[in-house]
Amino acid sequence: MNKQEFLEALRQKLAGLPQEDRDERLNFYSEMIDDRMEEGLSEEEAVADVGSVDDVVTQIISDTPLSKLVKEKVKPKRRLRVWEIVLIVAGAPIWLSLLLAGAAVAFSLYLTLWSLIAALWAVDFALAMSFLYGCVSAVVFAVRGYGFSALATLGAGLFSAGAAVFLFFGCVAAAKGVVRLTKRIVLGIKSLFIRKEGSK
Amino acid sequence: MDIQLKRGLLDVCVLAAIKNEDSYGYQIIKELKPYIKLSESTLYTILKRLETAEMLTVRTAEHNGRLRKYYHITESGRARLEDFRREWDEIMSIYRYVTKEENNE
Numbered sequence A: 001m002n003k004q005e006f007l008e009a010l011r012q013k014l015a016g017l018p019q020e021d022r023d024e025r026l027n028f029y030s031e032m033i034d035d036r037m038e039e040g041l042s043e044e045e046a047v048a049d050v051g052s053v054d055d056v057v058t059q060i061i062s063d064t065p066l067s068k069l070v071k072e073k074v075k076p077k078r079r080l081r082v083w084e085i086v087l088i089v090a091g092a093p094i095w096l097s098l099l100l101a102g103a104a105v106a107f108s109l110y111l112t113l114w115s116l117i118a119a120l121w122a123v124d125f126a127l128a129m130s131f132l133y134g135c136v137s138a139v140v141f142a143v144r145g146y147g148f149s150a151l152a153t154l155g156a157g158l159f160s161a162g163a164a165v166f167l168f169f170g171c172v173a174a175a176k177g178v179v180r181l182t183k184r185i186v187l188g189i190k191s192l193f194i195r196k197e198g199s200k
Numbered sequence B: 001m002d003i004q005l006k007r008g009l010l011d012v013c014v015l016a017a018i019k020n021e022d023s024y025g026y027q028i029i030k031e032l033k034p035y036i037k038l039s040e041s042t043l044y045t046i047l048k049r050l051e052t053a054e055m056l057t058v059r060t061a062e063h064n065g066r067l068r069k070y071y072h073i074t075e076s077g078r079a080r081l082e083d084f085r086r087e088w089d090e091i092m093s094i095y096r097y098v099t100k101e102e103n104n105e
Helices: A003-013 A019-038 A043-050 A053-063 A066-074 A082-090 A092-144 A147-199 B003-017 B025-032 B040-052 B075-104
Strands: B056-063 B066-073
Touching: A003 A019, A003 A043, A003 A053, A019 A043, A019 B025, A019 B040, A019 B066, A053 A147, A053 B040, A066 A147, A082 A092, A092 A147, B003 B025, B003 B040, B003 B075, B025 B040, B040 B056
Parallel strands: none
Antiparallel strands: B056 B066
C-alpha cells in the first residue's frame, strides 16, 4: 500500500469525524510517513511501519468521545426547511418515545447481564455460608452423640466449600467477560456513527 | 505495566523528549523507543492532551518542501516535569525502604 492509498483509506473510514479533526489526523500520519521515507525507508515500508488502517481507525474511534461522533452525525448538511422543522417538532411525541423505548430496552438487556453476575456471586456466597453452617451443625451433632449426622453435615459442608471455590473462579471470569463485552459494545456503537457515511 | 501508570508516564516522557529542544512527531517516537512503546495514534492523543493542557505549543514549519509540526514545551510543561521528579524522589525512597526489608530476611 502506498502513502496515497493509505491516507485515502483512512479518510474514508474517518468520514464520521468533523472535517477539521480528520484533516489534522491525516496531516499527522502523512508527516509520519514522509519522515520515515526521509530516513531511507521505501514508501511501502514506511506505510507498513505506521500500522494497519484498521488498527489506526480503531484507536482513533476509542479516543474520540461519543458525543462528538453523534454531534457530527446529526449535524444537517444543509439548512433545514421550515416544513422539516415543523415535522420534527410535531413528530417528537412519536420518534422521541420510540427512541427512548429502544434505549430503555437496550439498557435493561445490559442490566440483565449484570444481574446474572450478581446472582452468580450470591450463589457463591450461599455455598460459602453453607460450609460454615455445615461445620457448626456437625459440631453440635457430635456433641449430642449423633455421629452419622455429624459426618453427613460435615461432608455436605465440605462439598459446599469445594463448590464455592470452584464457582469463585467462574464468577471472576464471568465479570471480566462482561467488562470486556462492555468495551466492545461502546466501540461498536461509536463505529456505527463513524462508518455509515464512509461509502458515499 | 499498569495502564494508568503507563498513561501518566507517557505524558511525562513526551514532555521530556521536547524539554531541551523543539521536536517533531517521528523524532519523539524514535527518542522514546528504547524506553517505552509508543504508537503513532497514542502519540497523537498525548500531544493533543498536552496541547489542551497548555503544557506545549505547536508551530508548523517548512521542511524539505513540506510542512512539519514542531512541539515546544511551555513553563507549565516544565513544572509538570519538576512535579514528576519530586513525586518520584518520594516513590524511590519508599522503593528503597521496601526492598531493604526484603534483603534483611
